[in-house]
Amino acid sequence: MNRKIVFFTLLLWAILMFAAGAAHAQQPVVRALFFYSPTCPHCEAVIKEYIPPLLQKYGKQLEIAFIDISNPQNYEGLLRLEAAYGLDSTKTGVPEVFIGDKVLTGEFAIRGQMESIIQEYLAKGGVDYPALARINPEGTPAPTPTPNTPAKPIALAYFYKPGCQECNRVEYDLRLLESRVPGLKVYRFDVVEQAPLNEWLGQRNGVPEDRRLVAPAVFVGDDSLVGEQVTYDALSRLVEKYRATGAPVVWDGWDAASQQASQGILERFKSFGALTVAAAGLVDGLNPCAFATIVFFISYLAFVGRKGRDILLVGAAFTLGVFLTYTLVGFGLLKAVQALPFMATLGRWVYLAAGVLAFVLAVLSVNDFLAARRGNLDEMRLKLPTAWRKQINKVIRESSGVRAFVAVAFATGFVVSLIELACTGQVYLPTILFVMSVPSMRARGISYLMLYNVMFILPLVVVFGLAYAGTSSQRMAAFVNRQTATVKLLTAAIFFVLAVWLLYSVV
Secondary structure: OHHHHHHHHHHHHHHHHHHHHHHHHOOOOEEEEEEEOOOOHHHHHHHHHHHHHHHHHHHHHEEEEEEEOOOHHHHHHHHHHHHHOOOOHHHOOOOEEEEOOEEEEOHHHHHHHHHHHHHHHHHOOOEOOOOHHHOOOOOOOOOOOOOOOOOOOEEEEEEEOOOOHHHHHHHHHHHHHHHHOOOEEEEEEEOOOOHHHHHHHHHHHOOOHHHOOOOOEEEEOOEEEEHHHOOHHHHHHHHHHOOOOOEOOOOOOOHHHHHHHHHHHHHHHHHHHHHHHHHHHHHHOOOHHHHHHHHHHHHHHHHOOOOOHHHHHHHHHHHHHHHHHHHHHHOOOOHHHHOOOHHHHHHHHHHHHHHHHHHHHHHHHHHHHHHHHHOOHHHOOOOOOHHHHHHHHHHHHOOOHHHHHHHHHHHHHHHHHHHHHHHOOOOHHHHHHHHHOOHHHHHHHHHHHHHHHHHHHHHHHHHHHHHHHHHHOHHHHHHHHHOHHHHHHHHHHHHHHHHHHHHHHHO
């Protein structure tokens, strides 16, 4: 009897285990391709922060293949997938995720949409990795040398700018082409350090003056690609054009013409005029990250009940940090700092934090607007209770609180400026920096650098100047109190614009 019980128990256990295994085997599975670069801070953030919780949550129902595009073959696969999915090559980048017929490009899109897409495909019974059959090998043209035919040497001059995000993608494009095209040799140049060579090649190949000293830029034979023109498809077509004939190192012996090229930069510099340089600095000074940061400092001080002198000190410290950073860079004193590998990662966090903060402040400002419309000023969120404000003010008065805040503002201005350098002054700053290296023009170059920098910080001066006036003038304060609802609505609009601008920059 006992043997029968044991037998049936084991049989039941086996049946249950088989049923459980069968049920598990029938669970839908979603498989995704995740393309990344080991030097991409956005990729690192998604891989370390966002992906692990997803894998833990969905277990064996989610499989992600991580593909490093620093391997030319992997990068080629990414390009073919992008072509097969009909993506615009000027709007792609890493990190990039392919799930079924969906594509997510950039950290912001992945964090915001990836899980919902996973759930969508799980509900449909799962989805496999994108099939290789979907990839058209001719989707991204690439030159293929004829067998048994010696490869013709093709010399390509590539100009980049440290910290330039567009240049990072171009670097992978060029590595792939180098691996696929025998005879292709890429010569890499810093556009600021090799400004005369860039100018000479621009003159030789007919690049418009307002497109010279711009990065990324590529020169092959008598042809060139500048800025947004530099895509993998365009590079492939350009190299293919010279595959049969080859392209010599056209800048060999260019030193004989270097004086003429340098003179061309100097003549263009002379044509700028003070108003042109001032306008360039002012336009570049409309910087969303700097705006969001200084608005945060001002909002915090207003939040704790500080006004007048404190706002003036903090605003001046932040603006001084920005001004000194650009000045030191102009004199070539921060090259080592600019080259630090963590600067790109730091920049990403500053933008993301500032964008989230701006969004939170926008929501709170909308709440305050609604409260003010109802006449319930006590319900406004962007203020502290009176007792708390008095206590905080006491702490600030009795300690070095204000001095510490001023120091933080100055340091933040320094960091924000380093982050923004690669995106500002595409034509004017390289020209000015080159002119400063010419002894006879150094004084004028320095004066233009100072003018550019002063105009660059002018929008910041206006912002904290208005904040100072608004908290120091009794008439202004009375006006603001009468128009509280309108002020809150405008404030919310400004914060929303800043949030969208900053978060879009993170993508």
